[in-house]
Amino acid sequence: MYAEADLLPLSALQHLVFCERQCALIHVERQWGENRLTAQGQVLHKKAHDGKPETRDGERITRGLPLRSLALGITGQADVVLWRPPPGLRLTGRSLAEVVRTSQSGDFAGWAITPVEYKRGRPKKNDCDRVQLCAQAICLEEMLGVAIPAGQLFYGVQRRRFDVSLDAPLRDVTRTAARRLHELLAAGVTPPAAYEKKCDACSLLDVCLPRTLGGRSAAQYLHRELLSARSES
Ligand code: SF4
Known part of the structure; x- marks a missing residue:
């Protein structure tokens, strides 16, 4: 388990899986390059984060939810999380954010909780986006004491969501990437x-x-x- 002070940005995992040198340039050397693709991505993320929580077809939708995992040593935000309560249960009174903030393990037993990550382009061959999504799910699992078997990736080119199974191999890749991220940034050497x-x-x-x-x-x-x-x- 990592200490709070040692948590690293969840988004750095995506940089690491894409290219370790890119990750070090951004997170060790503090270089950041904006191009047309990253600018479009920023706009899409802003849209995904903006807006109030809402309920559609009995499913609660939250945006920009703070995330943290001491097991992975990361912190960040979920673009969108879908919360479907078990049959017969409805949230009343407290906002969902308050329930999440104060939740005890077991409060969300029976809920279907699905993180959704928004991406500008189209599905990729590499694991960057899937690892980022899986890390978000691991954060939610640790915070809420639930199991999250699947998440979704939204791609701007197709304008639709794709289901992603958060299976054991993907979780292994995600944990390995998180460990490697801590090693890379601790060493402070750009490949x-x-x-x-x-x-x-x-x-x-x-x-x-x-x-x-x-x-x-x-x-x-x-x-x-x-x-x-x-x-x-
Ligand atoms: S090697 Fe350099 S240009 Fe290529 S992906 Fe990595 S950081 Fe980007």
């Missing part, structure tokens, strides 16, 4: 650049320079450039 096709969609392409740096770090690259400039002068 070297290595160009891959995914780099073309990376918001940090111009900072990272994977084609220019190859397998070298930025410091090694600068050192070599300086030596070359001196030998020419």
Whole structure:
């Protein structure tokens, strides 16, 4: 279990699974590159977070719910969480946020609780989005003492939600990613650049320079450039 002071941003898990170098550039070196894709993603997330809780077809919908897991050592927010109560039970009086804040293990027995993560593009081959969603579910499970077998990913291109099974292999990948995130940020060393096709969609392409740096770090690259400039002068 991690201490409160050691919690890391849940969103960093997605960066880590996409590319460890990107994760370190953002969370160690505090570099952030905005491109058209990330700007569209920010707008979609803002829309998903904005708005009051509402009830549709007997299902409560909350937005921007704070999350935390001491087991994973992460903290963040859920874009949307769907809460379907067991038959015959309805929330009255206290708001759902208050119930969540003060809940004891067992308060949500029998509820179907589903995190929904909003994404700008289309379903990906890699596990970035599924890991982020699974981490949200693990946070909710730890906070509420419930089991969450599935979540949903909404993709802006298709404008629909896709069910995601939060099975044992995905949970293993998520726990491993969380451990690796703590190791990477504790070490504070940015891995070297290595160009891959995914780099073309990376918001940090111009900072990272994977084609220019190859397998070298930025410091090694600068050192070599300086030596070359001196030998020419
Ligand atoms: S450009 Fe490529 S190597 Fe560099 S941070 Fe982005 S994905 Fe990683």
